[in-house]
């Protein structure tokens with residue numbers, strides 16, 4: 592006989608773990624099924640706004656924060672460097688970015704869900720989800736176990752099985768990103784690498800590259816966010832990004848041979864506009880990357896995964912699961928739409944945007960405020976001097 596739950600969550604990333612916490616906290620019988628053994632590695636830069644801490648009040652930052660970034664060093668084609676403080680004006684509220692190791696961060700979130708009463712089965716993959724009668728979903732795992740639940744949350748990332756089985760997200764906008772972890776010893780007097788500085792490079796075709804400081808290593812990566820640069824060019828894009836990463840390390844004075852580096856590639860499901868993210872009359876809800884919530888301008892998705900997961904758990908608890916598409920759209924739609932418009936312009940005219948936007952006196956502070964949710968993308972779009980041009984330009988993506 593199958594085991595019955597109120598909520599089954601597929602995936603223990605930030606989206607699934609936050610959904611599990613909220614659902615269990617509301618007294619719902621909740622199960623997370625994660626295909627990998629926890630803690631698991633996740634290809635990711637691990638840069639998050641400090642405001643993630645507001646969403647996770649019961650977690651101590653020391654448990655998962657490896658570095659606190661207060662400065663961004665921007666470059667164009669590895670030159671024209673611009674080092675800027677996130678807090679240039681001491682009279683403004685201080686902000687910074689946390690650098691987390693995803694295996695540790697995600698595991699801490701999952702443990703928090705378990706402490707709230709959520710069951711967690713790891714090392715077990717969901718194979719299929721199917722409607723059972725009018726009010727249930729049957730979940731089958733790869734080892735043949737069968738579970739039933741009133742609601743299934745698809746928190747299974749970019750290539751999730753839940754969206755596929757529920758016939759959702761068929762025209763996904765997938766960007767590509769590549770990343771490597773480079774062991775690094777701090778305090779050796781390197782001229783530009785410092786634990787409080789994150790590096791960003793913008794001459795990557797329709798994307799950007801990054802070097803993020805971590806406790807004992809650097810997270811180095813590059814992503815192409817435009818559909819034209821990523822789609823249909825899988826291997827060519829990976830090769831291009833690999834060359835960028837090697838060039839970046841060389842430019843920063845920490846060169847590595849290609850064969851010394853283990854590269855990890857992963858798709859980024861970026862927001863492409865509102866679409867259904869719920870099915871079967873509230874029995875299926877997609878969250879995080881599975882719902883395509885990666886921000887089109889910055890390519891970050893962790894905070895949106897946390898927030899959408901938490902929101903799905905609460906939405907089920909108050910009996911509004913059938914409205915999930917509208918709930919998600921009202922929470923993220925306007926902001927992500929504005930971000931998409933800015934991103935299309937930014938990645939089509941990166942050189943101009945680098946000079947006029949990134950290097951402007953308020954550029955770094957504005958970026959940090961946008962990432963932290965302290966400033967809305969809509970208000971920035973409204974204020975941009977080239978707004979008129981944006982609506983006239985034929986922006987490709």
Ligand SMILES: Cc1cc2nc3c(=O)[nH]c(=O)nc-3n(C[C@H](O)[C@H](O)[C@H](O)COP(=O)(O)OP(=O)(O)OC[C@H]3O[C@@H](n4cnc5c(N)ncnc54)[C@H](O)[C@@H]3O)c2cc1C
Pocket residue numbers: 601602603604605606607624625626627631633634635636637638639715716717718746747748749750751752768769770812856857858859878879880881885890891892893894896
């Ligand atoms: C190279 C790269 C760099 C990035 N850098 C950043 C960054 O610096 N900051 C930022 O905010 N975002 C970044 N992102 C995006 C970020 O990683 C994602 O947005 C975030 O992980 C989304 O969380 P999630 O919980 O939705 O999905 P995930 O973290 O992908 O978790 C999904 C989980 O579901 C599990 N799963 C999948 N299928 C099944 C199945 N069938 N059964 C059971 N379990 C399953 C997976 O094993 C996984 O654990 C980056 C992404 C990439 C690729």
